[in-house]
Amino acid sequence: MAVPLLLGIAFVAMHLTETALRDTAAARANGERQALEGALDRLSHLPVAIADHPDVIALLTASDGASSAALARRVDSYLERVANAANASLLYVIDERGLTRAASNHRTPNSLVGNDYAFRPYFREAMSDGASRYFAIGVTSGEAGNYFSHAVRQGGETLGVVVVKVELESLQRQWQGGDGTLLLLDQYGVSVLASRPAWRFRTLATLGDDARGAGCAERRK
Secondary structure (H helix, E strand, O other): OHHHHHHHHHHHHHHHHHHHHHHHHHHHHHHHHHHHHHHHHHHOOHHHHHOOOHHHHHHHHOOOHHHHHHHHHHHHHHHHHHHHHHOOOEEEEEEOOOEEEEEOOOOOOOOOOOOEOOOOHHHHHHHHHOEEEEEEEOOOOOOEEEEEEEEEEEOOEEEEEEEEEEEOHHHHHHHHOOOOOOEEEOOOOEEEEEOOHHHOOOEOOOOOHHHHHHHHHHOOO
16 A cells, blocks of 8 residues: 555645645746736826827827927927826827827837838727727837827817837846746737747747738737
């Protein structure tokens, strides 16, 4: 009876170890999820507040070229101050055509001013539905981030969209320095963040034609 008894003890010990590992992994994943959601939610209100700013509305309704240029410079400075104070990666204002009229990074070589983002879902959805939340890799910066957008409206008319980008690269660096394996998947099953760099931007399964077509149309990279 000694051998079966020892095997039974070993099996129970292994089962308890696996359960403990699963519980530890689940607790860490939940902690990372809460930290990520907290970082994102902290800045999600910014486009809502900025969309009501008088200078932003004036910029999107100005018809005179000189007046528009002066307003754009003022809004550029305003967005820069807010982004620095809130530690936001980017803040920018897009007109109804999809062109960026002002941006917090207007002083940098990678300024978004003048860029066309009409193809981005966060622009189209905010124009039609009032708001949007979207993950993508920046076309200009090449860095991953979550985008929150909100429509600028006046008298029932949608004038444009305000966008805040919350960068995720710092979280990616934190994950690389930790133990275990963590993945953050988008709606297509692509790992947008991964504690193992080689696993980043990989899929858990082969993407279908619809998913690949949507990714190309949205220019997620």
